[in-house]
Amino acid sequence: MIDGTVGEAADSIVVQLTEAVHEHRVLPGMKLSEDEVGEIYGAGRTVVRKALQTMAHSGLVTIERNRGAFVTKPSVKEAREVFEARALLEPQTARAAAERTTAAHAAALEAHIHEEHAALDAGEAGRALKLSGLFHVEIARIADQATIESFIRQLVSRSSLVIALYWRRRTALCESHAHHALLDAFRRNNPDQAEELMKGHLVDLVSQLDLREIPEETVSLREALGRC
Amino acid sequence: MIDGTVGEAADSIVVQLTEAVHEHRVLPGMKLSEDEVGEIYGAGRTVVRKALQTMAHSGLVTIERNRGAFVTKPSVKEAREVFEARALLEPQTARAAAERTTAAHAAALEAHIHEEHAALDAGEAGRALKLSGLFHVEIARIADQATIESFIRQLVSRSSLVIALYWRRRTALCESHAHHALLDAFRRNNPDQAEELMKGHLVDLVSQLDLREIPEETVSLREALGRC
């Protein structure tokens, strides 16, 4: 393994592959052959299988029996469901986080936002996107809700897939001010405002997607034509 | 395998083991040795490992490195988090379900409740508990929210563990009327009532748990003394 520590090879692969998906370096529909992944990370098929299974359970990867593993390509319905679930979980979680935010929390969030901006300025759109998603996970962590955090982590992951497929504009995410506004609400321990901001933020995100019912053929066609 | 179909051996084990946990036939803390499970279900270790990993991802099983798999023993904090997450997801989901409930849906729910009662009358408390949990999953299915349904399925599973550890009374669940009331709200397509009933139902459930902060030693002691 690249990572010297044995025994966590599978986790290492999960982390690296997940990051790659979040940064849109690997796109929905791409095939993840066990041999290929194993060769890339210098691991045996056993550990690769374990890693792919883990990612399948989080929804990032879809395993088709005797066909292989592919980066999940969410349907329009799944895309809607992901953001509907986020709409149920995140505003209330933001409220809880706002009640508990300390100065240390706020500082960490601010650093996070700063990193996000830096990535954007450096033209690393993928990295910025990944950080943008992690921001939402951090909020769940501040709320001290491990269970909900794991759900939000999954939903953010899938959102990344949705964005890869259905993002309307090619321009960078112009939503960083939304995160700033949230940070302000947290810093002032204002639960009502945090909840409302998060609700609006999620609505904004969905509104930038193109979730018209696309015939399944069109999507498949794109896959057929697209070179990986 | 008991199930003749090959290739789905792992799924079969997951289903059977999950059911056993839901029915409190296997209790939190119990060790699930790979060899033992494999022998019981007539499967190799490979497939057992896959099954246990799957259950670990849903939170029912905890895998400790080089120690083995155990039925998860949720802490008090985790127990609270499970029901807090349910409080975020389920009322709104019940509302959505109420808007979409058809006569067929209502009939299926009624049959489900009937089965629940039959199990209770037959003294099969475990089976009744399992069905009671499935009722909540059915609601998410009616709401046509696959993503949320999978979350609720996880939460219901973990709730079963929580109930096994923290249920206050030894008496059967006297909550069946709550499910009846929900069914009525669904049948009359009354979203407001459904949402309120679900909210109250979950509060009732939590109120029947004994979630005082128990010193970790006490729980460990029970494990040390209890014979599996």
Place this chain on the structure above:
DNA sequence: CGGCCCCAGATCGTATACAATCTTCGCCCA
């Protein structure tokens, strides 16, 4: 010339064998 069938290559699913790690019991020593 087009469509169907069959075979070869590739890929995944499972079992088995070996290595690493942990637990436990017994022994020795203070």
Place this chain on the structure above:
DNA sequence: TGGGCGAAGATTGTATACGATCTGGGGCCG
């Protein structure tokens, strides 16, 4: 007698080998 050390047993982690299934191409038949 109690505590610490060490080796044997048990259990899991990983790799490798074999079998099952699917995909794609070539040949045969209509």
